[in-house]
Amino acid sequence: MSKVTDRYTIALEAKQVELAISAMKTPSGHDPFEYGRACGIFGGLQLALDILNEIHRDQAAKDGAL
Secondary structure, three states, X not given: OOHHHHHHHHHHHXXXXXXXXXXXXXXXXOOHHHHHHHHXXXXXXXXXXXXXXXXXXXXXXXXXXX
């Protein structure tokens, strides 16, 4: 991966961990809407990671690195 992609990936993964830990620490303190919002954010971060990984695989295949 490029340095920029690595930085984005690391930042997105760190945010996912932060969000998951926050949700696990106080699950009963959140209403259903808040839980759904957290799940949506987590899913969006995962989608962004998947897109970055796909871009990296495509570029590596074009470069003959795979």
